[in-house]
Amino acid sequence: MKTVVVGTRRSGLAKTQTLQLIESLKKKNPDVNFEVKEIVTKGDRIVDRQLSKVGGKGLFVKEIEHALKVGDIDMAVHSLKDVPSELPEGFKLSAVPIREDRRDAFLSNDNIPFKELPAGAIVGTSSLRRAAQLQELRDDITVNWVRGNIDTRIQKMRDGEYDAIILAAAGLKRMGWSDDIVTEYFDPEEFVPAVAQGALGVEIRDDDREVHEILSTIHDEVTATETTAERTFLKRMDGSCQVPIGASAQFVDDEIYLTGLIMSEDGNEKYLVKKSNDDPVALGNLVADEMEKMGAKEIIDEINKNK
Template identity: 90%
Template sequence: MKTVVVGTRRSGLAKTQTMQLIKSLKEKNPEVNFEVKEIVTRGDRIVDRQLSKVGGKGLFVKEIEHALKVGDIDMAVHSLKDVPSELPEGFKLSAVPVREDRRDAFLSNGNVSFKDLKPGSIIGTSSLRRAAQLQQMRDDITVNWVRGNIDTRIQKMRDGEYDAIILAAAGLKRMGWSDDVVTEYFDPEEFIPAVAQGALGVEIREDDKEMHEILQTIHHDETATETTAERTFLKRMDGSCQVPIGANAQFVDGELYLTGLIMSEDGNEKFLVKKSGDDPVVLGNLVADEMEKIGAKEIIDEINKNK
């Protein structure tokens, strides 16, 4: 029986989503045995600072890619939103399984809706994209950064450190939290998610044809097309975790639409562009072209220069 070694981050969510993916692979490939190898990344080791202040792309993938390169693992399971839009030479994104919920979830003490929060309320998030959108929607609230796994963040809110927190709906669902814990889900066309939020990406060595064939059994074309449009936009705009940037690509009545978002860190400037098209790469570039025309790239260049 062939044994495949699967690399994953050590976090609870990463391990859970990896095991869920392996279950799907095992159903399609019963003749293959899968072993999990946990890897601690730089992003996991930094727990006392905002990731956007640390800088650099690939905080959650570099150590895993090294293990892939030297042959310690045969495939790597990532949250696709953590994967830089350009992969290092010798690697490829072999499969993108069906996407989990792409939305951002709003959780609050007392189940108070976002619009009904008292002025001065404190919302916890570690994302510049979420913070900028929250501040643009309401300038009378305070956004403070929060790190830690889902359970830790929810406990901090319940202990009164925060009046509310924002989390990715996908993580909550994968970890088995019920809808009861969520006060409301934000519409992904009104509160733009992170690029590829809710999607996983499986990375392999580019020349590993056998591994690619195995992974094609769980590949989902629609999710791959959507996330390709979003990631193309990200790559063109030179976005990173240091920039409030988001994208949402969705098929509506068979047509692919992409909404791109770029904001200033304080939420005062907001650029939103929506286009449709057949080819995800062309569409990603089309939205990026429009963003450049209306001046959004200047915000990114300024932020990157200051960092």
């Protein structure tokens, strides 16, 4: 029996989504044995600082890619939003399974809707993108940094450190939380999610045809096309988690519509572009072209220079 070693981060969410993916693979490939190897990444080790202040790109993938390169693992399961828009030589994204919910979920004590939070309310997030959009929508609230796994963040809110927090809907659903815990879901057209939010990406050595064939059984072309448009935009804009940047692409009939967002960290400057095309790479570049014409690249260049 063929054995495939699967690399994953050690966090609860990473392990859970990896095991869920393996279950899907087993159904399609009953003659393959899958083993899980947990790997601690730099992003997992840094728990006392904002990730945007530590570098951003590749914080959750570099150690896993090293294990892939030296043959300790045969495939790596990532949250696709953590994967840099350009992979190192020798690797490829072999499969992008069907996407989970792309939206951001708003959780609050006493289920108070976002628009009804009292002035001065404290909202927790570790994302510059979320923070910038929150500040633009409500300049009378305080956005404070929060780290930790889903359970830790929810507990901090319940303990009164925060009046509300924002989490990825996909993570909540994969970890088995019911909709009851969510006060409201933000519309991805109005509160733009992270690039590839809710999607997984499976990375392999680019010459491993056997594992690529196995992974083809769970690949979802719609999700792959949408996230290609989003990641093309990200790559062109040189975005990272040091920059408030978001994108959401969706098929409507045979056209792909892509909404791209770039903001200043304080939420005072906002660039929002929506375009459609039938080619994901052309679409990502179209939205990036428009952003550059509007001057959005200057925000990114300034942030990157200061960091």
